[in-house]
Amino acid sequence: MKIIAYGIRDDEKPYLDKWSEENPDVEVASTGELLDESTVDQAKGADGVVTYQQKPYTAAVLDKLGSFGIKFLSLRNVGVDNIDVDAAKRNGIQVTNVPAYSPEAIAEFTVTQLMRLLRRTNTFDRKQANGDLRWAPDIADELNQMTVGVFATGRIGRAAMRIYKGFGAKVIAYDIYHNPELEKEGVYVDTPEELYAQSDVISLHAPATKENEHMINDKTIAQMKDGVFLLNPARGALVDTDALIRGLDSGKIGGAAIDTYEDEVGIFNTDFGSFDKIPDERLKGLMKRENVLVSPHIAFYTKRAVRNMVYFAMDANKSLIKTGKSDKLVKL
Ligand code: COI
Numbered sequence: 001m002k003i004i005a006y007g008i009r010d011d012e013k014p015y016l017d018k019w020s021e022e023n024p025d026v027e028v029a030s031t032g033e034l035l036d037e038s039t040v041d042q043a044k045g046a047d048g049v050v051t052y053q054q055k056p057y058t059a060a061v062l063d064k065l066g067s068f069g070i071k072f073l074s075l076r077n078v079g080v081d082n083i084d085v086d087a088a089k090r091n092g093i094q095v096t097n098v099p100a101y102s103p104e105a106i107a108e109f110t111v112t113q114l115m116r117l118l119r120r121t122n123t124f125d126r127k128q129a130n131g132d133l134r135w136a137p138d139i140a141d142e143l144n145q146m147t148v149g150v151f152a153t154g155r156i157g158r159a160a161m162r163i164y165k166g167f168g169a170k171v172i173a174y175d176i177y178h179n180p181e182l183e184k185e186g187v188y189v190d191t192p193e194e195l196y197a198q199s200d201v202i203s204l205h206a207p208a209t210k211e212n213e214h215m216i217n218d219k220t221i222a223q224m225k226d227g228v229f230l231l232n233p234a235r236g237a238l239v240d241t242d243a244l245i246r247g248l249d250s251g252k253i254g255g256a257a258i259d260t261y262e263d264e265v266g267i268f269n270t271d272f273g274s275f276d277k278i279p280d281e282r283l284k285g286l287m288k289r290e291n292v293l294v295s296p297h298i299a300f301y302t303k304r305a306v307r308n309m310v311y312f313a314m315d316a317n318k319s320l321i322k323t324g325k326s327d328k329l330v331k332l
Pocket of ligand 1: 052076077078080234297300
């Protein structure tokens with residue numbers, strides 16, 4: 001049995017090598033290159049493919065895998081929004097993801113960024129760098145006095161809720177699907193509008209779908225409280241960036257932490273050598289604002305998460321090849 005793993009980074013390699021040692025019945029090939037039309041031929045002869053990338057898995061790539069008789073594609077991440085679903089189905093390709101490599105990693109980072117916004121650490125860091133050690137006017141808000149609205153109560157949303165509650169915040173939530181435990185606690189509001197109207201902080205934890213693209217837009221921002229804090233560690237596509245900028249300009253949005261950005265592919269996780277060379281003026285404009293924290297999709301990036309992404313994806317791929325089954329199968 002042979003599995004080829006694409007896009008293997010230096011930080012993933014030791015985990016892949018260890019998995020390989022522990023699974024001597026599997027021949028493991030790996031490459032640092034991403035899976036696209038120029039690299040797909042490397043998969044010829046493999047029984048399964050393991051990947052992680054944010055760039056699209058195109059119809060051409062999936063057709064090629066199909067023509068090699070490869071039916072199993074295991075992603076090392078949660079999001080499956082970059083797969084051409086029709087092409088995967090047409091080729092009978094089964095896809096697994098890693099739904100829970102560490103929901104806590106993302107939740108902890110999200111709350112960290114919120115605390116930085118509330119305590120104005122960006123502003124104090126910049127002031128201190130200029131020798132200004134005064135307090136005023138950068139007085140903070142306290143999370144324990146606030147209502148946090150969690151949009152989507154999957155594993156990550158629920159992990160974030162536990163932390164917000166630990167800080168003493170009032171936590172409410174919106175989701176089409178109600179988690180039975182949370183339902184008992186009565187945290188759910190019935191509509192996104194209610195969530196927006198009641199929350200001092202909006203914490204987004206929804207996957208990207210066709211339906212929720214730009215769900216945060218001029219109209220929904222207008223429904224939010226004045227001075228709302230917006231957190232998006234989920235997917236860039238959820239937020240209309242131009243509307244976010246207008247909201248920040250008007251003061252309607254008091255601060256934002258974006259770990260995801262709608263045009264991040266090819267930009268995040270790249271070294272451009274200097275700030276000026278980052279090829280996205282809109283993003284740079286956001287990065288320059290003191291009440292905006294931009295981070296390059298790093299909420300997930302912990303040792304535990306990376307280890308689990310490699311192990312769970314390799315396990316799932318092996319299981320599909322061996323048995324045709326996996327508990328991580330994605331319903332396409
Ligand atoms: C995902 O797992 O879908 C993420 O968003 C994290 C990714 C950048 C590895």
